[in-house]
Amino acid sequence: MPERDPLAADRRETYLHHESETAPQHFTTRTADRQAAFFLPHLRPRMRLLDCGCGPGTITLGLAEVVAPGEAVGIDIIEGQLAQARQEASSRGLTNARFKAASVYALPFDDESFDAVFSNAVLGHLGDPAAALAEMKRVLRPGGVVGIRNIDIDGQIYVPETTLQRKFRDLYKQMLAVNGGNAQIGRHHKALLRETGFDVVRASAMYEVYSSVEAVRHWGMVISGLWAEASVVELVTRNEFASHAEMQALSQDWRDWSEHPDAFFADAWFEAVGRRPGHASTA
Numbered sequence: 573m574p575e576r577d578p579l580a581a582d583r584r585e586t587y588l589h590h591e592s593e594t595a596p597q598h599f600t601t602r603t604a605d606r607q608a609a610f611f612l613p614h615l616r617p618r619m620r621l622l623d624c625g626c627g628p629g630t631i632t633l634g635l636a637e638v639v640a641p642g643e644a645v646g647i648d649i650i651e652g653q654l655a656q657a658r659q660e661a662s663s664r665g666l667t668n669a670r671f672k673a674a675s676v677y678a679l680p681f682d683d684e685s686f687d688a689v690f691s692n693a694v695l696g697h698l699g700d701p702a703a704a705l706a707e708m709k710r711v712l713r714p715g716g717v718v719g720i721r722n723i724d725i726d727g728q729i730y731v732p733e734t735t736l737q738r739k740f741r742d743l744y745k746q747m748l749a750v751n752g753g754n755a756q757i758g759r760h761h762k763a764l765l766r767e768t769g770f771d772v773v774r775a776s777a778m779y780e781v782y783s784s785v786e787a788v789r790h791w792g793m794v795i796s797g798l799w800a801e802a803s804v805v806e807l808v809t810r811n812e813f814a815s816h817a818e819m820q821a822l823s824q825d826w827r828d829w830s831e832h833p834d835a836f837f838a839d840a841w842f843e844a845v846g847r848r849p850g851h852a853s854t855a
């Protein structure tokens with residue numbers, strides 16, 4: 573009998589990278605110091621923090637160190653990612669982080685049970701980011717803070733830029749849109765927070781830069797790996813966004829780009845902090 577998926581009812585879309593091997597490998601390069609820098613000034617020791625869509629948990633673990641002896645809880649819909657996160661917590665000797673399988677649409681936590689909620693690179697994959705934010709707000713205490721961070725693909729800068737890279741941007745938008753997701757969600761942060769009843773504390777943006785030979789090769793590997801994923805090939809060809817031959821050309825184009833002596837990539841990330849209205853906050 574096929575294994576029952578306990579989260580089936582709470583998945584509203586098929587996460588693009590659900591079968592990927594290269595994407596989670598890339599996520600393990602992320603840290604709280606870099607990817608959550610905008611949110612750190614709002615965190616204090618002894619807070620209880622939730623990381624929604626934590627992936628392999630490297631950011632969550634950095635956040636756990638900041639709120640210690642408080643607790644950081646990471647949730648994700650992919651059990652394999654959580655297993656990786658637990659293993660990393662134990663190898664770092666961190667005892668105030670725990671990880672749980674859950675969907676951001678149905679958080680298995682009481683109302684007002686967290687001081688801070690964080691989410692990196694998740695809302696753009698969702699068909700209903702407002703419902704996810706409303707759920708984050710439900711579990712936040714009044715005065716508690718939410719920190720969200722997402723790309724806006726039109727802010728990406730590739731040097732040298734090829735026609736195929738421009739094609740990649742269009743394809744990525746189309747792939748996310750199949751699920752109702754939005755590769756340009758970063759620019760909508762303020763509106764999303766306001767419309768879900770948060771007070772907007774701050775909205776900002778920054779570039780993540782890939783410039784060294786190693787960094788550029790790493791990014792080339794991540795993107796050419798994307799085009800080799802069976803589920804991505806199936807999604808793109810079934811919807812006739814591109815042919816098999818075009819996808820192979822794209823994959824080769826990324827490998828060629830990553831060997832170019834001038835290759836440079838700047839990835840535009842948008843960040844925002846909101847506060848749940850209510851009594852005075854300590855954040």
Ligand SMILES: C[S@@+](CC[C@H](N)C(=O)[O-])C[C@H]1O[C@@H](n2cnc3c(N)ncnc32)[C@H](O)[C@@H]1O
Pocket residue numbers: 582583584587599600602624625626627628629631647648649650653674675676677691692693694697
């Ligand atoms: C791009 S990854 C980001 C992972 C991590 N936040 C990071 O920045 O490294 C997106 C993550 O969101 C998770 N995800 C997608 N849909 C979700 C949902 N409905 N509820 C919870 N997690 C979800 C995926 O499984 C994946 O681990």
